[in-house]
Amino acid sequence: MAETHNRTEGDINLSSARADWYALIKDPETISWLNEDETHFLHQSLSTPCLDVLASCDGIYLTDIQGKRYMDFHGNNVHQLGYRNPYIVEKVKAQLDILPFSPRRYTNVPAIELAKKLGDLMPGDLKRVLFAPGGTSAISMALKLARIVTGKHKVISLWDSFHGASLDAISAGGELDFRKDMGPMLPGVERIPPPMTYRGPFAASGSGDLAYADYLEYVIEKEGDIGAFLIETIRNTDVQIPSQAYWQRVREICTKHEVLLILDEIPIAFGRTGKMFAFEHYGIQPDIVCLGKGLGGGIMPMAAIVARDSYNVAQGVSLGHFTHEKSPLGSVAALAMLEYIEQNQILEKVREDEQFVSAALQNLQDRYPLIGDVRGIGLLWGIELVTDRETKEKAVKQAELVMYECLKNGLSFKVSQGNVLQLSPPLIITSKQLTESLQILENALITASGIV
Structure with missing residues (x-):
């Protein structure tokens, strides 16, 4: 067959x-x-x-x-x-001659400067940062942190979404290619349709994409014990662009039901949409943001989560603890990337x-x-x-x-x-x-x- x-x-x-x-x-x-x-x-x-x-x-x-x-x-x-990119390459080359690797038990100036820079770019109290060597690991850290903050393990995500290829990430994601033949996934994941108006289950409803936001609340109320909603701000596959009304409604729903809004901006942050972060188009503030891919300037594998300052409550748990967690090279590449964006408009x-x-x-x-x-x-x-x-x-x-x-x-x-x-x-x-x-x-x- x-x-x-x-x-x-x-x-x-x-x-x-x-x-x-x-x-x-x-x-x-x-x-x-x-x-x-x-x-x-x-x-x-x-x-x-x-x-x-x-x-x-x-x-x-x-x-x-x-x-x-x-x-x-x-x-x-x-x-x-x-x-x-010559600007980024030169910064990375210079760092190679100084401190190419930093063991986990120590910190380093580039990593601290990058953490501060990301916090400065974020709205409100999104100030606490943790680095990882890749976007999949950033998703993993965000899911762990959400469990600790809320005391709830259940997550809602979107069908056909992609959040990484590790077992926890594919459990939370909705992409068949990564889940098939894998056997049991992590428990507690509910999936809802993405907000698509061209095709999809509510495309003919005449209500735009608001029906998809209403369905999110329906699932939260029916399922109960939901700790987080994990979603790409704007999909990077079939690129259906959500409306302002959709995102305002989603933020209201998550706040009302005490569900953390985790935005996956790993593929689309840093200018892709004409803003530094895609959520800036909608005037909303997420609870945790996952970053990666372009963060490393096209040279170094680098990812991060940025969370609310009040979520600094996991001191007794290793959320990440990766070998290259506070990479000086990755941090320098990321800082150079951000500098280049700002300096060249x-x-x-x-x-x-x-x-x-x-x-x-x-x-x-x-x-x-x-x-x-x-x-x-x-x-x-x-x-x-x-x-x-x-x-x-x-x-x-x-x-x-x-x-x-x-x-x-x-x-x-x-x-x-x-x-x-x-x-x-x-x-x-x-x-x-x-x-x-x-x-x-x-x-x-x-x-x-x-x-x-």
Whole structure:
């Protein structure tokens, strides 16, 4: 019996389209290295077998061992300021000569400065910080802290959400690809639908996304003993943008029922949406914020949680206690990243780019019936492809074709939910590069529009 593959989190690396992609690779050296990779690494969904063999990176580009360049509109969301950003690289190089590692029993100045900086950037009493080597670990620390603060272990999250790949993170997440065949998950997790108005269980209700917020309260009241609501402020997959009313209602519900609001901003913080943090668009204050990916400046693995000052109540528990917890290198990279954003007015640039991209993608939607919906904010965009705008049937085959056509012509991005082209370019991208990338995309849409 053939194994079925879930498409919600990304493209399928074992599809026939991927096989066709490999057939285009004629270089013996590339083929040899890809075979070596398959031989030595454990295979897993969304990864091995890999697309290509990289040799270098710079700015918005990845370059393979044969010199082909890809504009990277995926980047695992670590590339807000581009690859090999000179400002960040120099800061990290200098730290290598001073203190590259700090044992857990000691602190260091860069780590303290970063903790203070993150607290200064947050509203209200979000002042207490803890670092981790990756976003998955940040989620784990947030869930532990929530149990201690509330005395309750139950969590609500969203279907199809992704919060990391460890057992506790996949238990709290809603993404099938990471949970299947794993057996029993951590108990006490309830899932609700994400606030989607284009499709979804309440899409036809006529109430926008408020019905999804009301359902959150319904589950809290029915289930009881809920300690936390874990949610991405803005989804980084199919990129449905919640309304102001939705987030105001969610904050009210969590406050009313004494449920901690834990925001996962690991993929989208630090300017991606045109604000330093996505929740700033909604005027709300979360109880715990999880950060990562871009925090390390595209160089170092670095993550963090920022919690209310009053939550400093876990002195007798090791919430994290990771070997590289207070990494001087990671802290220096993060500080340099934040300095670069502020010194180069990156947030303002992203808001200007949003207007350009919005108009360009709307123009494409007007001309190509294959595009069912366009939604986005800042430099985070989703293009949903459908075979019919009335039925909204997902154009899975066409989306995969568009992705590989773009790859052939030097544009790399991720496909989510099987039919959503997810575009997340580096925030340093120029207007010329944006125009070039959108032309590559349009050419691919023309090709895919002829597919039945």
